[in-house]
Amino acid sequence: MKKIATLIITLLLISTTIAQNFDNYKFGIVSKEELDLKKYDxxxxxxxxxxxxxxxxTFDLKNDKIIISTKFYKKIKLFNSNGFEHGxxxxxxxKTNNAREEVIDIKAITHNGFTKTYLNKSQIFKDKLTENVNEVKFTMxxxxxxxVIELEYTVDSPFKFNLTGWKFQSSIPKVYSIYKASIPGNYYYNRILNGYLKLDVNSSDIKKDCFRVPGYVNTANCENVTYAIKDIPAFTPEDYMTNxxxxxxxIKFELADFIWFDGRKQKYTTTWEAVDREFKTDKNIGGQFKKTNFFKDKLPPExxxxTSELDKAKAIYSYIQSYYTWNKKYNIFKDIDxxxxxxxxxxxxxxxxISLINSLKAxxxxxxxxxxxxxxxxxxxxxxPVISDFNYIIAKTTINNTTYFLDATDKFTPFGTLPFRCLNKDGRxxxxxNDSYWTDIIPIENSKSQLNVDLKLDENGTITGKIKKLSFGYDAISERKKIENRSIEYLMSDFEKxxxxxxxxxxxxxxxDNLNEPLIQIIDIVIENKTNATTHLINPYFTEQFKQNPFKQNKRLYPVNFGHPKKYVVNFMLEIPENYKIESFPNNVAISLPENGGKFIHTTKKFSNSKLGLFSTITINKAVYYNSDYEFLQEYFKQIIIxxxxxxxxxII
Incomplete structure (x- = not known):
């Protein structure tokens, strides 16, 4: 019991300290310690x-309108010129046709010792990014x-849904980050804490009768919340991660319900049943599905x-894929005709x-x-349901008890393979x-790259031979995009460089052009011994070599997401003449990742004094590896590179 009491007191002290820092900061005041700071320990x-x-x-009344007003303050230490981007x-x-957000009271100071340089209004610029978004931008x-730079400003928003929450983490570390909100009780928001950091302060209390709207008798109580984290590490993006x-x-807020002061209730968080009904009548989606008959006489008669349902589906997919050119726009909720x-x-x-779906249904x-x-x-x-979370549409069909996900926007994806951008776990x-439901977006085709190398060294030290590269699945898609519209001369030169x-x-x-077959590239090469060298060093991996470890951080909190399983195979054969000898070659290696996560097998075999074979297989068996696997993955790639x-x-003998 004593330990629990001590823990509660400690947490209260942390909460009080941070809250005091929050309440007592004074704009324009920078300490000598902050000015003299040379590095962040x-x-x-x-x-x-x-x-x-x-x-x-806070929720305020301005010009007879309820405004969500958020005051921002930030103080940043810049150690060197590489940090100036954070200035x-x-x-x-x-904005909409009827309302817009405004930024007011922008104040900013750059502190250099005891010299203060104030941001001038002429240094603040406003620009229109889209029809619904304006941008206010300035550099200190x-x-x-x-x-040391300071800035303070307030954003006034008339939109009830726009309690935007607070981002604790950024690309640079933070000593303290605190967010407070006073929310009237007639607004109910769902709250989601995102990320791997825990809150140091998570407190709330109720203030009675804090919010009143003229013309209504009733008042609302307010929930005062405080969320804070201290000693926040920088967020560093790394290879193989999603957004x-x-x-x-x-911390995110999503408006669920709003109760007017006359008792009327307006619901913002809907149900999937309601979404389903809305989609059926929506002109851009449900309305477009009524045009199935339009495609009955548009499909090629052959x-x-x-007779085979699968072959027919493949033919329809191929037709739609080749017929349309994607304009690179993602529109799914508007501008669909x-x-x-x-x-x-x-x-x-x-x-x-949707044309693909209609054609299949036709x-x-x-x-x-x-x-x-x-x-x-x-x-x-x-x-x-948060419909704005979705930005893309694909098709799903099940034939002979096998499910296929389809996207006809990409000219290089075969039937049943989605573009890499779509491999993001869940779809609705x-x-x-019937009713809508969740499904896992699982790639059905693994990616594989296979390199077959057959070389011969002649008595004069010249090497000739053939490299055959076979690409399957996503590797084939990637390779086809690389060689598209490239001449043979360009590809030869590109390989040589x-x-x-x-x-x-x-x-x-x-x-x-046959997307259902592996892409095969056959390259004849020659390496002449123009310097009359007596020793030759040959790396058998050619283009299939990992040159640096993609996992550089000591620790990683978020998953490693490859998108799909991968496999790399190298079969290398070398024949040498009698006046040469094989002096050294790589040792045999076998490494496995836990829980069948992958395997690296590297074998070198001497068939005779004149023939050497090297065989290597690297497998990544999972699309996603979690942080508990990170150290194993890091070591796995380290040993591959070595x-x-x-x-x-x-x-030469």
Whole structure:
């Protein structure tokens, strides 16, 4: 009991200290310690650190309107010129035809010793980013190594849904980050704490009769909340991760309900049943599905003669994929016109993939629409419908008990393979006959790259041979995009540039346009011994070599997301003449990741004094590895790189 009491007192002391810092800061006051600070002890490599930041939200009456007003304050220490980028600020402001957000009372100072340089109004710029977003942007004046910058401003928003929350983590570390809000009881917000950091302060209390609207007798109580974190590490993006917004530490608010002072209740968080009903009547989505008959006489007549349902589906997919050109727009909730896009042969994601679904249905192949969020857009909320989380549409069909996900926007993806941007875990299947439901977006085709190398060294030290590269799945998609619209001469030159003495004498490509077959590139090479060298060092991996470890951080809190399983295979054969000997070659290696996560096998075999074979297989068996796997992955790639750096050494006798 004594331990529990001590813990509570400690937490209260932390909460009180942070709250005092929040309440007692004075704009324009910087301490000598802050000015003299040379580095941040908890991150000595940081170019800048946020010394203190706060946000405070209140609900106010201004010009007879309820305004959500948020005051921002930030104090940053810039250690060197590499930190100057953190002296530029952008404030995004939402607007509609009837209302808009405003930023007011911008104040900013750059402190250099006892010299203060104030931000001038002429240094503040306003720009229109989109139809619904304006931007206010400014850069702090007189930035120098060691500057301390302060800024303060208030954003007034008329939009009830726009209690935007607070982002604790950023690209630089922070000493303190605190957010307060006073929320009237007639506003109910769902709250989500995102990221891996824990709150040091999470408190709330009720203030009676704090909010009143003229003309109404009733008043509302307010919930006063405080959230704070101290000693916040910088968020550093790393290879193989989805949108950083999935993992960065922040608090989010979503308006669920609003009760008017006359007792009327307005619900903002809806149910999937209500969403399903709305989608069926929506002109951009539900309305477009009533145009199935439009495609019955648009499909090539030979498709009608195909008896296999799977082959027919593949033919329809191929037709839609080749017929349309994607305009790179993601529109799914507006600007969808199936007939117009068919006429122009150009469409956005919604137009092309709804056309695909309609075409499959026109051929009596059952097919559903799936709402997804792309990798760069973040994960969709699953607790309740947040339709704005979705930014993409794909198709789903099940044939002979096998489910296929389809997207006809990409010219290089075969039937049943989604573009890499779509591999983001969860999708919502909008079954217009029944209720919608969640489904896992799992890639059905693994990626594989295989390199077959057959070389021969002649008596004069010249190496000739053939490299055959086979690409499957996502590797094939990537390779096809690389070689698209490239001449053979360009590809030959591009291959040669990574090697000092290598010359490509011939370059052939097989299955370039046959998406259902592996892409095959056959490269004839020669490496002449122009310097009469007596020793030759050959790296058998050529283009399949990992040159640096993709996992550099000591620890990683967020998952490693490859998107799909991977496999790399190298089969290398070398024949040498009698006047040469094999001096050294890489040792055999076998390494496994826990829980069948992957395996690296590297074997070198001497068939005779004149023939050497090297065989290597690297497998990544999972699409996603969690932070408990990180150290194993890091060591796994470390050993792969060490092994692949070891050349085969051949010496003249």
């Amino acid at each position: 908890k991150d000595t490599l940081a170019n800048a650190v946020v010394l203190f930041e706060m946000g405070a939200t 530029t600020f952008s404030i995004k402001l939402y 004046p007189n930035l120098k190594d060691g500057s 950083e917004e999935n993992f960065i530490s922040k 498709i009608d003669t195909i 199936i007939k117009e896009s068919y006429k122009t042969k150009i469409g956005n994601v919604g137009e092309i993939n 051929a009596n192949i059952n097919c559903d629409l799936v709402l997804i969020s792309t990798r760069e857009n973040g994960f969709p909320t699953k607790l309740h 299947v909008m079954d217009f006959e 990574d090697f000092n003495k290598l010359e490509v004498t011939d370059y052939k490509i097989e299955n370039k 092994t692949q750096k070891q050349p085969i050494s051949i010496k």
